[in-house]
Amino acid sequence: MTKTIKLGEVIESPISGEWGEEGSRVKVLRSTNFTNEGYLDLSDVVTRNIPEKKIQQKKLKPGDIIIEKSGGSPNQPVGRVVYFDVADEDYLFSNFTSVIRPKNGVFPRFLFWFLFGNHLNKQTLNYQNKTTGIINLQLQRYIEETNLLIPPLPEQRRIAALLDRADALRQKDRQLLTYYDELAQSVFLDMFGDPVTNEKEWEVSDLGNMIQDGPKNGLYKPSSAYGSGTPILRIDSFYNGQIVDIGSLKRVAATSSELAQYLIEENDIVINRVNSRSHLGKSALIPRLAEPTLFESNMMRVKFKSALHPVYTIYILNSTYVKNQILGRAKDAVNQSSINQDDIRSFEIPIPPLSLQQQFASIIENIEHQKVAVRQQMAESEALFGRLLQESFGG
Structure with a gap:
């Protein structure tokens, strides 16, 4: 019979973590080892010097659930959980x-x-507080106040197995998308070689020699101008060379003169000019647009000559080779760095034959078609998982 009880009734008293001192006595899992999907990432685990008595008292057991109680961010509240299932090695967990x-x-x-x-x-948002810049989870109150619908053990096993299978399906879809991204990078290296060593001995040119128009800084508008009007591209709207969701761009009131100056068009490339060092210089290829669209002031628009195919260009601009040039020219200030128009013109890139660039673009087009199908599949598997999660716990 299913019954509603408090979370605290079905768990032992929470065990707090240990940090210890520098050393190599035992591995300690941190919140940096958490993924947002509930899995542990064991690729970067620290070792700490912790007394043997505490190791024996607090070492993790398969079936333990580790919860993040300090850290977080405004976009990622504390309370993430991961499932521990390592049976052949001792691990502790941080404070x-x-x-x-x-x-x-x-x-x-x-x-x-x-x-x-x-x-x-x-739900964990209701149990957060902030002290000395750190967001904390009020774990004891969370445990005391959280209700849980708990069925008999066989039903618990059935529900867990169902969610495990649904989760495996969505993880498989994500892995497939990653595979296609890696395939595209492999094709690039196979066709053009590593641009750092340029073993294929392509001609190398300053990017400025390949520019037809630009770089041009985008439109600045105060926040009061946003809400309606013309769509405008912002730096949070693109990732890995592509616009994430062109249909969800914010809108801004713009004059006819601004529309004439700051429109983006298909096959333009925009390059981020102000950001943290890790995101500085990220760029995106503009797809076909359903309506006139502007670009914001923290990026630059560039139109290239026909000797550069847009698809090849976006791949080389997002390469480590160009990224290192960006960082080498970055002007650092408090909390952000910047590059300017002359910096972009000075970037050196290899120029393979246009026919080879076109062949590459054709292959990438086919890969992108496959990715569209995978994304649709991902949306369906994510929706299925979400529904099952809600239904399983009385949502």
Whole structure:
């Protein structure tokens, strides 16, 4: 029989983490080892010197759920959880985390998915506070006040297995999308070689020699001008060379003169000129647009000559080779860095034959078609997972 009980009734008292001192006695998991999908990333685990007594008291057991209780950000509240299932090695967990260990009669994966869904639906936002710049989860209050619908153990196992399968499906779709991204990069290197070494001995030119128009800084408008009018491209609207969702751009009131100066067109490239060093210089290829669209002041618009195919150009601009040139020219200020128009003109890039660039663009077009299908599949698997998560816990 399903019953509603408090979370605190089905778990042991939370175990707080340890940090210790520098050393190599035991591996310690931090919130940086958390992924947002509930998995542990063990690629960068620190080791710390912690007394043997505490290791024995607090070492993790398979089936433990580690919860992030300090850290977070305005866009990523604390309360993330990961499931621990490593059986062959000792691990502890840092003082920014705690362990939630289910009591007998509670299936660990069932409890994990409940806590995962709670955070996904931002229930942990109600239990946050901020001290000395750090966001903290009021873990004890969260445990005492959170209700859980808990069915008999066989039903818990069934629900957990169902969610595991739905999660595996969405993870498979994400991995497939990553595969296509990696395939595109492999094709680039196979056809053009590493631009750092230029082993194919392509002609190298300053980017300025290849520019037909620009670079031109974008339109600045105060926040009061936003809300309606003409769509405007902002730096949060593109990633990895592509516009993320052209249909969801913000809109801004603009004069006819501004429209004439700051429009972007298909096959233009925009380059971010002001940002943190890690995102400085990111660029995007403009796709076909349904209506006139502007670009914002923290980026520059560039139109290239026909000797450069737009698809090849966006790949070379997003390469590590050009990224290093960007960082070498960056002007650093408090919390941000910048590049200017002359910096962009000075970038050196290899210029392969146009016919080879066109061949590359054709292959990338086919890969992008496959990615469109995968994204649709991803949307469906994400929606399925979300529905099952809600239905499983009385949402």
